[in-house]
Amino acid sequence: MLDISKLLEEIKASPYEELVITAPHTGVVSFGSIKEGDRVIGATGTWNEIPGTALATLQRERNDKIIRATQKGVVEKIYTELEGTFVDAGTELVRLRHFLSKDEVLSIILKKALYLFEAPERAKYYFAPEVDSKIKSSGSQSVTVHDGMELFIMSRMKREAPLNYSGPDGAIYSVYFQHNENVDAGAALIGVCPPDQLSLIEDVVVRVQTEWVEQE
Amino acid sequence: MDTEKRTQHLTERLTYIKDVFGNKQQENIRLLESKLEEFIQRENGLSTEDKFAALATLEDLFGFVERNLENELTAMDKVRIVRHSQRICLRDILENVYDNYTEIGGKDENSIDPSMLIARAYITRRSGKRVYHQPVMVIGQEKGHGEEFRNGGSVKPWGNAKALHYMKVAETENIPVHTFVFTPGSFPVEEAPGAAQQIAKNLYEMAALSVPVVAVFSEGGSGGAEAIGLADSRLMLSHGYYSVISPEGAAAIEGRLRDGKRAGPELVEKCAHQLKITADDNVRMGYIDHKIQEPALGARPYHYDFFRTLRQEVIRATDEVVLNVKGFSPFRAMALRRRKGKSIEDLDLENIHVRWSLSRKARNRLIAKRHAKFNKLSKSAFIDRRPIHRRVAAWFVEKGWDTYSYFKYDLWRSHQKKLMYAVEEVDAEARVLMDKVKGPWKKLTKAIPASSSKADKEKELTMLSQWDEEDQGKGQWSYISPRAKDDRAITCPNSDTHGCQDLWAPDLFGEYAGVCNSCGHHFPMEYQWYMHNIFDPGSIFEFNTEVESANPLGFEGFDLKLEQAKNKTGLKSSCTTFEARINNVKVVVATLIAPFRGGTVGAAEGEKFIQAAERAKKKRFPFISYVHGTAGIRIQEGVNGVIQMPRCTMAVRRYIDAGGLYLVLYDTNSYAGPLASFLGCSPYQFAIRSSNIGFAGPGVIKETTGMDIPPDYHRAQKALSRGHIQGIWDRRDARHNLSQALMTMGGRNLYYR
Numbered sequence: 008m009l010d011i012s013k014l015l016e017e018i019k020a021s022p023y024e025e026l027v028i029t030a031p032h033t034g035v036v037s038f039g040s041i042k043e044g045d046r047v048i049g050a051t052g053t054w055n056e057i058p059g060t061a062l063a064t065l066q067r068e069r070n071d072k073i074i075r076a077t078q079k080g081v082v083e084k085i086y087t088e089l090e091g092t093f094v095d096a097g098t099e100l101v102r103l104r105h106f107l108s109k110d111e112v113l114s115i116i117l118k119k120a121l122y123l124f125e126a127p128e129r130a131k132y133y134f135a136p137e138v139d140s141k142i143k144s145s146g147s148q149s150v151t152v153h154d155g156m157e158l159f160i161m162s163r164m165k166r167e168a169p170l171n172y173s174g175p176d177g178a179i180y181s182v183y184f185q186h187n188e189n190v191d192a193g194a195a196l197i198g199v200c201p202p203d204q205l206s207l208i209e210d211v212v213v214r215v216q217t218e219w220v221e222q223e
Numbered sequence: 224m225d226t227e228k229r230t231q232h233l234t235e236r237l238t239y240i241k242d243v244f245g246n247k248q249q250e251n252i253r254l255l256e257s258k259l260e261e262f263i264q265r266e267n268g269l270s271t272e273d274k275f276a277a278l279a280t281l282e283d284l285f286g287f288v289e290r291n292l293e294n295e296l297t298a299m300d301k302v303r304i305v306r307h308s309q310r311i312c313l314r315d316i317l318e319n320v321y322d323n324y325t326e327i328g329g330k331d332e333n334s335i336d337p338s339m340l341i342a343r344a345y346i347t348r349r350s351g352k353r354v355y356h357q358p359v360m361v362i363g364q365e366k367g368h369g370e371e372f373r374n375g376g377s378v379k380p381w382g383n384a385k386a387l388h389y390m391k392v393a394e395t396e397n398i399p400v401h402t403f404v405f406t407p408g409s410f411p412v413e414e415a416p417g418a419a420q421q422i423a424k425n426l427y428e429m430a431a432l433s434v435p436v437v438a439v440f441s442e443g444g445s446g447g448a449e450a451i452g453l454a455d456s457r458l459m460l461s462h463g464y465y466s467v468i469s470p471e472g473a474a475a476i477e478g479r480l481r482d483g484k485r486a487g488p489e490l491v492e493k494c495a496h497q498l499k500i501t502a503d504d505n506v507r508m509g510y511i512d513h514k515i516q517e518p519a520l521g522a523r524p525y526h527y528d529f530f531r532t533l534r535q536e537v538i539r540a541t542d543e544v545v546l547n548v549k550g551f552s553p554f555r556a557m558a559l560r561r562r563k564g565k566s567i568e569d570l571d572l573e574n575i576h577v578r579w580s581l582s583r584k585a586r587n588r589l590i591a592k593r594h595a596k597f598n599k600l601s602k603s604a605f606i607d608r609r610p611i612h613r614r615v616a617a618w619f620v621e622k623g624w625d626t627y628s629y630f631k632y633d634l635w636r637s638h639q640k641k642l643m644y645a646v647e648e649v650d651a652e653a654r655v656l657m658d659k660v661k662g663p664w665k666k667l668t669k670a671i672p673a674s675s676s677k678a679d680k681e682k683e684l685t686m687l688s689q690w691d692e693e694d695q696g697k698g699q700w701s702y703i704s705p706r707a708k709d710d711r712a713i714t715c716p717n718s719d720t721h722g723c724q725d726l727w728a729p730d731l732f733g734e735y736a737g738v739c740n741s742c743g744h745h746f747p748m749e750y751q752w753y754m755h756n757i758f759d760p761g762s763i764f765e766f767n768t769e770v771e772s773a774n775p776l777g778f779e780g781f782d783l784k785l786e787q788a789k790n791k792t793g794l795k796s797s798c799t800t801f802e803a804r805i806n807n808v809k810v811v812v813a814t815l816i817a818p819f820r821g822g823t824v825g826a827a828e829g830e831k832f833i834q835a836a837e838r839a840k841k842k843r844f845p846f847i848s849y850v851h852g853t854a855g856i857r858i859q860e861g862v863n864g865v866i867q868m869p870r871c872t873m874a875v876r877r878y879i880d881a882g883g884l885y886l887v888l889y890d891t892n893s894y895a896g897p898l899a900s901f902l903g904c905s906p907y908q909f910a911i912r913s914s915n916i917g918f919a920g921p922g923v924i925k926e927t928t929g930m931d932i933p934p935d936y937h938r939a940q941k942a943l944s945r946g947h948i949q950g951i952w953d954r955r956d957a958r959h960n961l962s963q964a965l966m967t968m969g970g971r972n973l974y975y976r
Contacts, residue, residue: 072714
């Protein structure tokens with residue numbers, strides 16, 4: 008069984024992800040005005056239409072290409088020694104430290120603790136009608152699944168096929184897909200929680216919600 | 224009225240004054256405030272008579288101050304008056320001006336668009352001993368007194384569609400239309416039928432609406448006002464405004480403000496003054512026929528005398544319009560004319576009877592008069608530097624063309640057509656007969672082996688037409704963008720999603736015609752590219768080059784800006800008109816060019832456009848409007864600009880009604896006024912892939928509605944799926960497609976239907 012307390016401690020010990028920004032192609036780098044320790048943001052806006060903070064400019068054939076931050080974070084290191092030099096594609100330019108938010112921590116833990124049932128192929132997925140009505144009336148956690156149960160309808164190119172669940176018994180703890188949107192093969196559809204671990208997981212959720220200190 | 228009500232009424236009048244004047248007129252406001260306060264304090268101690276006497280004095284004082292303040296109203300104060308929730312609204316007018324009415328097309332919020340109110344009303348008149356009920360269709364924006372669901376009189380496209388529908392109903396029933404313009408501007412949603420498209424449709428239909436239309440302007444904001452404002456007689460309330468843009472909007476543009484920053488009150492006040500938006504200004508410039516005087520500080524629902532005046536005025540205006548086109552009306556017309564200068568008390572219009580329905584001939588005269596009226600407007604708002612002898616020569620040439628086209632097309636062609644049809648019939652009959660006679664001989668010859676040329680001919684006729692690479696000229700364009708001389712690479716904006724490689728500028732802007740060769744993204748190109756690569760080389764003949772943009776309102780600093788634009792582009796206005804050929808098909812083209820002040824349309828541009836349409840009509844050529852880009856109506860010209868919307872649409876309507884083929888081609892960004900009138904009314908609109916098409920740009924939508932719109936909201940693809948345009952073309956195929964469109968839509972004769 009997974010030691011959730013230990014996992015949580017581990018994440019707490021290093022509460023961030025490191026993002027390495029590399030040169031997408033060759034060119035002459037200039038870093039502009041950012042400094043180590045600066046806060047940067049990724050693309051924002053309803054449609055991600057507002058670009059993120061500019062980190063560096065790469066010039067090739069008199070064509071300036073701005074390299075932007077993809078996520079919120081703090082600039083940890085800038086390879087200033089590269090300023091004005093010609094770099095290869097893939098050269099590290101900037102390191103960002105992206106602090107994990109509550110939701111991100113929870114999803115990391117849940118993905119490890121839960122049994123994830125994956126999509127066998129790229130298609131749209133729906134819950135079987137009786138399961139769907141149950142979820143709509145009293146939430147996904149009210150549904151207990153067992154091996155071989157007919158749980159999904161897989162819809163692809165106007166053809167629908169039933170899909171049976173295979174895996175340990177338990178309640179559906181989280182749902183990772185959306186209606187009318189295609190799910191890639193191998194992506195998680197649902198996270199199933201065995202009944203004996205349910206209280207433990209709920210405990211973790213509460214702990215993360217209360218203990219996790221957002222860094223920004 | 225009891226004292227409590229009267230006190231309440233005075234309090235409301237005081238708030239109204241405070242709202243209208245804001246920080247100004249503090250002394251007068253303090254005076255009224257203290258007097259009212261004083262009365263309320265000692266009210267309880269007074270006897271009833273004393274109370275009445277004190278109230279009467281107080282009311283006199285209010286009246287006196289209001290009349291004094293009236294003389295100090297600025298343009299911006301009038302804007303505030305018009306926007307005030309105590310201002311009269313259409314519902315008040317229906318209650319007080321008409322004798323009876325029934326709302327149609329919904330009631331209050333249970334309506335397809337509550338900000339557009341339509342009512343079938345009637346006016347009762349007594350002439351001699353007889354009583355006449357005269358029905359009218361009343362159409363107007365309803366602001367209400369601050370009801371949320373009315374959306375402040377900003378009409379959505381379906382509201383304008385509703386208005387148009389009932390105008391058509393009025394036309395069927397042969398009753399006049401009274402429109403009341405109470406709108407700050409149209410609501411910029413793009414959903415079907417589309418904001419711009421619907422206004423364009425309204426204008427196009429109103430240009431030939433065969434019943435009298437009388438418009439009364441209270442708040443006339445740009446395109447929204449035009450959607451119902453094209454009228455035979457245009458009246459305006461003395462405290463209203465009629466403008467191309469709100470003063471705040473103008474200030475935001477003038478002050479170059481971005482990201483929803485607000486302009487300071489001084490700048491707004493100055494813009495309101497400079498835009499010349501008041502009734503007096505508009506009457507002086509000729510865009511309004513008659514001003515209706517309101518009570519001091521503007522009409523409110525309790526000004527019953529004002530409603531009586533308004534009633535007389537709309538009756539007089541309708542009578543005038545009708546009598547002007549009626550066959551027999553000498554005495555009544557004279558009586559009406561004689562009463563023109565008289566005060567409303569002397570005017571007893573109720574007992575002159577004028578039947579408001581028109582005969583077929585009168586209807587035609589009405590439409591002709593309407594076109595002539597609008598054609599005359601804004602003639603002095605641009606510069607024409609031609610010396611007098613050249614003007615006279617031009618006039619003769621034009622008359623010559625008139626005569627020539629009359630003989631060639633109207634007289635000769637119609638007979639020729641009849642003859643042709645007769646010959647065709649005889650020929651077809653004869654063919655059937657000959658087939659019968661020649662039958663046996665044919666059977667005999669079929670036995671002999673056929674020649675090979677016949678098979679080729681058959682193949683040629685039955686094979687599918689193929690896309691011809693020759694049309695692209697293998698990248699050998701006759702005009703190459705100057706950006707092709709730049710030795711640098713350019714990144715396609717789609718490179719993240721489509722993995723496009725960087726493009727080398729000389730390739731991209733030279734051989735590739737500004738099109739990414741991986742994903743087909745179109746980079747914007749110069750207008751010259753189209754002029755020289757779409758039309759046959761050397762075939763362009765420009766006309767009306769002397770017509771020049773001016774600054775008719777004397778807008779501060781605008782002369783300099785115009786001068787800069789003229790020097791930068793070497794053009795005199797953003798509209799260039801020329802004759803040209805495509806595959807030897809002669810066409811007349813009017814372009815709007817983005818580098819000249821954003822391709823905005825003012826009086827000069829409108830005039831050139833109209834002249835081009837007239838020329839195409841005279842010469843019986845197809846008329847193409849190529850829009851390199853337009854940001855809308857030039858705000859610095861005020862109403863001189865906005866009036867081009869109906870004027871140009873009417874020119875287009877005349878051209879189409881005469882049988883012409885009108886095509887519109889968009890490139891880069893085309894927005895606002897022109898799109899909502901003379902461009903949007905074309906039945907055939909096409910776009911190059913690089914174009915963005917819409918009513919209001921993203922910034923304006925954010926500012927007026929508070930909505931964020933997706934970045935691709937105005938892309939040509941979206942416009943196509945909304946039904947704004949009829950097709951999207953690759954730039955490299957533009958010449959071929961245009962030629963193809965002319966051949967298929969115009970048919971063999973191109974001009975005639």
